[in-house]
Amino acid sequence: MRAKVRKKIKIMTIFAVCMKKKAKNFENIRTPFYYYDMDILKDTARKVSELAGQYGIEVHYATKANENARIVSLLGEYGFGVDCVSGDELRLALNCGIAAEKIVFAGVGKSDEEILNAGIAGIGALNVESVQELYIINEIARKYGFTANVCIRVNPNIDAHTFRYVTSGLNTNKFGVSESEFDELVEMLMQCGNVRFRGIHYHIGSQITDIENVTRDLCVRANKAAAWFESRGLKVDMINLGGGLGVNYDDPYAEPFPDFGLWFKTIAETIDRRDGRTIHVEPGRSLVAQCGDLITKVLFVKETEAKSFVVVDAGMNNLVRPAFYGSFHLIENLSAEERPTLPANQLYDVVGPVCESSDSWGKGRQLPLTVRGDLLVIHSAGAYGQSMSTRYTLRPIAQAVYSDRIDEAEKECRIL
Numbered sequence: 001m002r003a004k005v006r007k008k009i010k011i012m013t014i015f016a017v018c019m020k021k022k023a024k025n026f027e028n029i030r031t032p033f034y035y036y037d038m039d040i041l042k043d044t045a046r047k048v049s050e051l052a053g054q055y056g057i058e059v060h061y062a063t064k065a066n067e068n069a070r071i072v073s074l075l076g077e078y079g080f081g082v083d084c085v086s087g088d089e090l091r092l093a094l095n096c097g098i099a100a101e102k103i104v105f106a107g108v109g110k111s112d113e114e115i116l117n118a119g120i121a122g123i124g125a126l127n128v129e130s131v132q133e134l135y136i137i138n139e140i141a142r143k144y145g146f147t148a149n150v151c152i153r154v155n156p157n158i159d160a161h162t163f164r165y166v167t168s169g170l171n172t173n174k175f176g177v178s179e180s181e182f183d184e185l186v187e188m189l190m191q192c193g194n195v196r197f198r199g200i201h202y203h204i205g206s207q208i209t210d211i212e213n214v215t216r217d218l219c220v221r222a223n224k225a226a227a228w229f230e231s232r233g234l235k236v237d238m239i240n241l242g243g244g245l246g247v248n249y250d251d252p253y254a255e256p257f258p259d260f261g262l263w264f265k266t267i268a269e270t271i272d273r274r275d276g277r278t279i280h281v282e283p284g285r286s287l288v289a290q291c292g293d294l295i296t297k298v299l300f301v302k303e304t305e306a307k308s309f310v311v312v313d314a315g316m317n318n319l320v321r322p323a324f325y326g327s328f329h330l331i332e333n334l335s336a337e338e339r340p341t342l343p344a345n346q347l348y349d350v351v352g353p354v355c356e357s358s359d360s361w362g363k364g365r366q367l368p369l370t371v372r373g374d375l376l377v378i379h380s381a382g383a384y385g386q387s388m389s390t391r392y393t394l395r396p397i398a399q400a401v402y403s404d405r406i407d408e409a410e411k412e413c414r415i416l
Ligand code: LLP
Pocket: 062, 064, 065, 083, 106, 107, 166, 203, 205, 206, 207, 242, 243, 244, 245, 282, 283, 284, 285, 286, 321, 383, 384
């Protein structure tokens, strides 16, 4: 136990040193901004690429987690393909140099134009989410003279034990085709001369922390479904298990990336790879969450009868997860680290500038005495941060600042 505490203190000390360095480097950069630590990103990508090679698993990065072109291109250099969910994500992947056959495309509402562009590009698989969609893909392919590669996204009605907003494999969710529709689906597949059936696809939820059990259950179901399709004469060449691996938001220092080894090992031990069938995954969050932080400046410290509020310049428009899902992100005061003596911690509600009460970064957070002008870091913001940002109340989009290009960051515009 003591050793564990010592290890943690050591990790925290190393990071406290890094933080000091960061606060200094960040002094004149215009806030709020996303800070991407390219070393963490590369370490994560290297680890995943090694493990994927070892277990023979193909990785498609789910770009919806972060559509920053530099990040997508870098992940492509590590050999990853892409999972996209819109026409512009497809275009982004192609522009970032991802080979078409390494791209898969999911989503319950693909437009005709998106289907056409994906088909013409010759992507690895359109993940089909309904019998009607299969029919439409075939019609479009026939009209424009191509053959579309398809996987069937199966909704297995499995509980991923995650929070309700990001569960997607239950029969009450809009995603995928249920097993009860398989007969109808096979009948349709038999009539579709312009689609090539490649296999099955799943994605049952996000921020899954019970990796072993959930993954094993999913693989067992996928094996059964694959055997069923093959018994009907449809060869299953690929099984795509989707993404969903959760990250440690409570203590990002302790776990800069989740246990990819356990994920891949569980898949490799359980999945049926008969006849050279290929196995695919689509991680989003787990590849990019911990390399990104949102850096924000304290505008005011407001004391009321009930509370002490720290009002910062980053709002829910920059990172919507806390307001949208009540998500927890660790917050630290970078500037306080620089002060020679640290006064005792205080409890603050850290809030943004947007006129919504849900524009709050955390209630009752313990921080060192915080003053106007301090820089705060909101951790683990690399996934579903920048990609979900908006211009609500016409607030600007936060710039991306990279650890290896910090000199290129936009400087603060001083008006006083
Ligand atoms: N594949 C498909 C088909 C997906 O829909 C998703 C995410 C992924 C892969 C990647 O899942 P990941 O590895 O990132 O868990 N905005 C929410 C998360 C929504 C996830 C949507 N689908 C959040 O901020 O928690």
